[in-house]
Amino acid sequence: MPEKMTFEKMIANLYEERKYASIRDVFKTMNPADIASIFQGLEEEETKSAALFRLLPKELAAESFVEMSPELQENLIIKLSDNELKQIVDELYLDDAVDLVEEMPANVVKRILKQADPETRAMINEMLKYPEDSAGGIMTTEFVYFHPDYTVADAIKKIRRTGVDSETINNCYVTDSNGKLVGTVTIRRLLLSDEDQTVGEVMEENVISVNTLEDKEKVAEAFRKYGFLAMPVVDGENRLVGIVTVDDAIDVINDEATEDIEIMAAITPSTKPYLKTSVFSIWKSRIPWLLLLMVSATFTGMILTHFEDALASQLVLVAYIPMLMDTGGNTGSQASTTIIRGLSLGEIEFKDIFRVVWKEIRVAFFCGLTLAAANFLKLLLFDRLDITVALVISLTLILTVLCAKTIGSILPILSKKMGFDPAVMASPFITTCVDAMSLMIYFRIASLLLHI
């Protein structure tokens, strides 16, 4: 059976047949992200990838380069001549150049900065000062701005002149003589306005901007809420220093969701794709949590040991421990997950804590009642248990669900208030808490009703 054709194979075949012009043509029909994945697939044969990379037109080369993994970028940079590297660096948008410098080892960074022209180098160094997780760390400094006295015609002329170097011309910014942000104007507004009007007359004065040091997740939240295409970033004196564009905001939204999901499953978050992560790195991101949770589970064991005699006299109780523990864990996780996501999306705040807990208590009451009723019938009809034992198990169920949902809703909110990531208070942690609690409830009720 012939193997399935892939783009990687097609390119490799063309390369072996020395059809370089055709390779160039093929690449030209493709999107940078697609070209990058082809190079990613060729990763093993490094010499070939450098030769292929040279076939790309300058601009496409830079755009594809940005989409590649840091490892591949490093390999390529090592293979490229100083002049070739300079061409790439010149074509990069400033924020991409900064990302690159942040990812590369020191010796490669030196080569990159040496090839950048002095102005770019100064700007890269300036931007490296902002924390990686801040608005300053994800912004670009290449944007179009006007003085409010510009006419619309002048503004459009300036866009025609300088627009090619800006990351976006859809949103332009208006700054006064001191560089302070006074308004924004979209290219659409400019095109639909009279050419003789001034920018100051047509601009939007109610600008939502962020400070350079604002957390990037807050920036992403603003994009999500307002549907912006770009957002201005200002310093402490409201001077415009950069803009964040929607594509970078999407990356933040995505990374944020992945991070939440990973933390919720007790994994130290990473931004590397799974298949590219080494076994050792995966082990390292998982084992501390497993050890911690294993130690916590010891308490549950201690409770069981403590009630060993009671258990020995009513061994039937042991069979229902997993069901009680699992149900407690599941109900608690449902509550905590809902609250954690609500906190992430900004739908729930600290001031809502009483509304949230009151809602969860009512939900828990109805869930507990339903589960206990179903269970009680099953215990009597199928397991043919003594009615008192069935009662013990069903009552435990109601109380466990109540406690689990209360804990599951309070802990994430409190943890956010104290400055921790609420996602830590997800399934594994809640399960461990609830396990111990459900056993204590179980034995307390059992000793009351069964006199053990």
Place this chain on the structure above:
Amino acid sequence: MPEKMTFEKMIANLYEERKYASIRDVFKTMNPADIASIFQGLEEEETKSAALFRLLPKELAAESFVEMSPELQENLIIKLSDNELKQIVDELYLDDAVDLVEEMPANVVKRILKQADPETRAMINEMLKYPEDSAGGIMTTEFVYFHPDYTVADAIKKIRRTGVDSETINNCYVTDSNGKLVGTVTIRRLLLSDEDQTVGEVMEENVISVNTLEDKEKVAEAFRKYGFLAMPVVDGENRLVGIVTVDDAIDVINDEATEDIEIMAAITPSTKPYLKTSVFSIWKSRIPWLLLLMVSATFTGMILTHFEDALASQLVLVAYIPMLMDTGGNTGSQASTTIIRGLSLGEIEFKDIFRVVWKEIRVAFFCGLTLAAANFLKLLLFDRLDITVALVISLTLILTVLCAKTIGSILPILSKKMGFDPAVMASPFITTCVDAMSLMIYFRIASLLLHI
């Protein structure tokens, strides 16, 4: 202590003092999303909100209306006169009008459609035919397009003329005489090109488009991958029928992450904010899963009952059941969560199944070894257990971790292959599977080594 001032209170105060002009001025400084949250905060006093809504300038009224919850929208529509409703409907972008019609009850829909002009009504009805979760369901039909023979000057003139009704002018589309999509051109490209060139000369011919029936999550994936601002939607014959804009893609990305997270926690997903969801709805979205998982946990109980005699002779084994079950559940969830997220982001595909499982087996081996070693020492030194019993527990740990990670990595991939949502195979489900398995391993090893 005086209560904290809120926008809602400020507006309510201004309204009581009949300062209507000032309310209008205040609203004009605000963003539609912010105005909508103020109305959301006023929800109880319905009469007031309709009166306030009438104070908004027409365009801002429509834009704020779109951001409100369906309940509030319905309340407002009921209060508005036919003429007022018509003004809103006229100002709505088509995709927002379609969303509105999809959310409202039948009698309200009738009123809305009656107020829409015949052309809009026809377009709304056309778009209602697409499934809500498809590209057609989230697209808008208001875009700018040219024939390739247009000159750049003509194109810019057309934008000036029709741009005000289009959702975006940043990306424009090029269609031939049959309406087939042949290229795209950005406003930036047009402005930077010579006025006498034709659109056909300056357009980008390699267009990535989606079919109307494509799943909206696939569309969101393309936005994430390529960093688009808009994407063309075509029918089966490559005729351009609409575009999806990045703000709608962000909503899909976000809803998708929330949905994944909810399904992973065994909750039926909903798109309603938590605080707006009734206790009954929350109960309904959680209880089926809890019942299902409770029934599954019965198997674990049956295994315990089966080994009751063995347990009675070695009661010390009971104390370690929670630790083994929890650790198994946690390690399995780590694997399944990582794989589920990888599948969602398109980083992992079915063909990777062997690479994934092999990676997880190696990770499991090292995790299992670390946990077992730590545990073995603790059992001997702190719990002072017999060495054979410690060995039984530690060996069980290694095997449980191996099985848990294997199951946790295979199930999501298989479930996606069979057309189910892989997120179902997350923590609660994996925990239930692993619980039963870990007990069987435990008792098997115990009976071999302890001869019980």
